[in-house]
Amino acid sequence: MGTIHLDEQTPADLEQACGHFQKHGAASARLWPSALQPVFERLRSEKRSGLPWWGQIVLASLLVWAVPAIACAPVLDFVLAVEELPPTVQETYNLDELRLLATGSGQRLRHEVFGFYTSVFSYGVAVHQAVAIESGCPILVAEVRLVLGNRVIEIARDLGVHGCQRGMIVSHYAMHARDDGDVFRVYAARAMAVLKAGSPARFFGDTTQSDDQNAVGTAIEREIDKVLALFQQDRTVALTKADNDREIAKLSKACVDAT
Numbered sequence: 001m002g003t004i005h006l007d008e009q010t011p012a013d014l015e016q017a018c019g020h021f022q023k024h025g026a027a028s029a030r031l032w033p034s035a036l037q038p039v040f041e042r043l044r045s046e047k048r049s050g051l052p053w054w055g056q057i058v059l060a061s062l063l064v065w066a067v068p069a070i071a072c073a074p075v076l077d078f079v080l081a082v083e084e085l086p087p088t089v090q091e092t093y094n095l096d097e098l099r100l101l102a103t104g105s106g107q108r109l110r111h112e113v114f115g116f117y118t119s120v121f122s123y124g125v126a127v128h129q130a131v132a133i134e135s136g137c138p139i140l141v142a143e144v145r146l147v148l149g150n151r152v153i154e155i156a157r158d159l160g161v162h163g164c165q166r167g168m169i170v171s172h173y174a175m176h177a178r179d180d181g182d183v184f185r186v187y188a189a190r191a192m193a194v195l196k197a198g199s200p201a202r203f204f205g206d207t208t209q210s211d212d213q214n215a216v217g218t219a220i221e222r223e224i225d226k227v228l229a230l231f232q233q234d235r236t237v238a239l240t241k242a243d244n245d246r247e248i249a250k251l252s253k254a255c256v257d258a259t
């Protein structure tokens, strides 16, 4: 059984070692006051570089799966990371512009437009070759990263002009962001649990792929995609949670002049 310790490597080292990310999926959601406009897209064969992955890892673990050593049996190690980046508050638009944008979205609004919340979910799988220190056998190391990023709470920049309580409004959109984070963590935990469970053999042996690295990468993505099948749907529901009666009543009194 062989183990290497990737956590001692720098992001640049890993980028170089891995060569490329085979694929990563991304799904973004924009939340208007009471609804959201989810977008789902898949990005293939996109090289990722220069991202500050390792500084912000919430959960990372190194697992070792080894087939009992008969010469150099196929071995797969995992480096798993879940990153939930904090939202930033921005003030790009004024109230009129936000209302126009919200109207254009065609969504049903449950409360007055004071801003919106957006985020992007993505995941990446990178498989690279390494050599086990103990046995000298070649092994594969799969890095899997699930990320909730590009998180922005946009708040109208002219709230003061309309006598609006900025703090109350920011905290409302922060609730939407919190609910988004909650559902992300649930699915990230499920994805990680699926990868940890069972035998590594299921990730090898796809002869339609050009090599073991591609076979393993594709098989891992297939497992993750299965787990994520209902993620976007659950996320849509979660992002409306903060628009409850109590919050709507509060927001209705957020501004002296709501015009």
Ligand SMILES: [Zn+2]
Binding pocket: 032, 033, 034, 111, 172, 176, 242, 243
């Ligand atoms: Zn809301």
